[in-house]
Amino acid sequence: MKDFFTVTPLEKVFAYIPAFPKTQPETIPLEIATGRVLARDIVSSEDIPGFARSTMDGYAVCAKSTFGATEGNPAYLTLCGAIPMGEAPTAPVRLGHATRISTGGMLPVGADCVVMLEYASEIDETTLEISKSVAPGTHVIFRGEDVSKGQAMLERGRKLRPQEIGLLAALGISSVSVYQKPVVGIISTGNEIVPIDSVPGPAQVRDVNSYSISSQIMEAGGRSRLFGIIRDDFAALLCTCKKALEQCDMVILSGGSSVGTRDLTIDVLNAFTDAEILVHGIPVSPGKPTILARVGSKAVWGLPGHITSAMVVFHRVVRPFVEHACGMTGGMAGGINFRGFLIPAKLSRNIASAQGRIDFVRVRLTETGDGLMAEPVLGKSGLIHTMVVADGLIEIDMNTEGLLEGTFVAVIPL
């Protein structure tokens, strides 16, 4: 029995995200963990730094020894040697004494601040003149000031940027538990599709979507696996679907946009006893004939055949599912996800839009005297070159009939 073709609002589509599992964790070397997603919380097992460190070249002193010192009325301290880098000081610094210290050096017992070189001059081998009063703590990072033992530092679900990699290194974590990259299978369907290294005959076209979607999967943090081109044939498609579902965490069927192909996809999905068609059509242009099914615990997508439609749907609809599978929970840091940030620009001309659907308009951005201008890219949605010249998309919501020239729009980077 055919499912009724009613479109599913995007918020309902996204509500299915938590119903799909994240991948299993794996432990990998820190060197290759950039961009991966933490699979467990990181709590510091030590104080960082483990000792009071100088942040300047200068002299370690007890602040009291400098109190009242000015250029006109300097303080004179007894200079007692220097602290070698990487070694613990052997003697404490007493009141009225000072020890040379370099940036990163360990403060001796008794010292609570560092006087910068420019406020100190060595009068002779044992006498230091100080021309400024220095407060306790000046130019010092105290033990545990950066990270204290037992402190929760990073939460599960955070994508690792260079600074998180640095923090993990500082904590001595040389291998890290991250979610596996989800494997997303791509099946290209259609009798007219030929491999990219062949010369298309009349009525044939090369398999573009396997490559563009694969590239999008990698950008989203997944691994893609190509299952080749399958003719519009129930048995062949079912067989390849089964294989892909065995080997992958998610499967994308990139098919034609014809009713026949869509029906075939639905028939194949319904042939799985544990399949449920969740979405059959979305109110999005380009991209309406999008299918989402759950087979067992896995998501299977039917994406439209036009490259632009497929790319737009992947970018705005499929990608959050891939990121969920990657283990991501929201923001990059501080709850903010930069990919969610939009680029403000001024529309270069009127755009018409149909009500009742979300229109994604490709735009090219140009710098003007005052800010960016978004210029809609003309051309039918099946044309690849419109995506190549586009810098981003404008999303025009269901209740907007169009946008006027000069309107400020928020551009989604492509």
Place this chain on the structure above:
Amino acid sequence: MKDFFTVTPLEKVFAYIPAFPKTQPETIPLEIATGRVLARDIVSSEDIPGFARSTMDGYAVCAKSTFGATEGNPAYLTLCGAIPMGEAPTAPVRLGHATRISTGGMLPVGADCVVMLEYASEIDETTLEISKSVAPGTHVIFRGEDVSKGQAMLERGRKLRPQEIGLLAALGISSVSVYQKPVVGIISTGNEIVPIDSVPGPAQVRDVNSYSISSQIMEAGGRSRLFGIIRDDFAALLCTCKKALEQCDMVILSGGSSVGTRDLTIDVLNAFTDAEILVHGIPVSPGKPTILARVGSKAVWGLPGHITSAMVVFHRVVRPFVEHACGMTGGMAGGINFRGFLIPAKLSRNIASAQGRIDFVRVRLTETGDGLMAEPVLGKSGLIHTMVVADGLIEIDMNTEGLLEGTFVAVIPL
């Protein structure tokens, strides 16, 4: 002889970029080319599509056959079979005739448009009723409409996004000439530095920068190679520098920020007969003690030891050099480089800034009712956790004394 320590303005630093070479090209499979940079221009050797294609399910007709048709006064055409997907039509469509066609199908000779299913109904096996007049070209992509033979499609220096990968697939380019990823060597210096998998003794700290900088190199499109931790020793550092210069396209010395370490770096660089110190200090906080030298044709950097300083300098100063080595020439598409885009936000409180230097202030972004708020992250620049909680940087230029609460600022994503 020591070089005089005067800071070099950033525009002068960036002016050195073209003096360094890009890497050599290599040919790689299209499947792994995402994010890589084209090493030669791509000109189409064929028309895409190679035939007139339908963009809808419907009927291929000659537009003239529909002229004047309305709901009240439909046109009746002779229905002659269907065009199978992937096969060239065997018969032309004559005036007054129609042939079933699916999305992506090849238009027969004689047809110049497609009538959508909703404006047509099959009265019997050979009669089609059409209720709308259709203009020539409707729902058709003509031969060469997307890409025409001989057309310049992509320029050398462009970074490949999913849509460019798709275009290359469409052109039948299954392996592509891209610039090699530049290899950037990292040498960590300092007597106080220990490997990350060891427990630091008193006065010792783990080698954070090798990992955070390596991660930044990968994000910039390069490959990193770690040369370990070298003590502050002229001969040892020179020897490792030589090795790194032999094996890498660029070398980064991540050293302490002490005068002694900086002097040692300069001495080692000057020991190369073909070395020229280009930059010794930049007017940037954090990050002033930055060194750039050219040894032969290669860039060698001396970065400050503090993780934050090193990261900020890499992000804003070193990265464009790495991208140049990667072959990148400006924008991602249409001349616009998204990384250059800044995120507008409102400052949560006053920030003081010293004139005469560029201050980079770490900020955390929070969503408010109307837009984003940028909240400066407090903490000394040596503290790793300040980078981990930061979402971005605000750049305060040399001639600004500070920014007031409520000012709109442009945040550089981190």
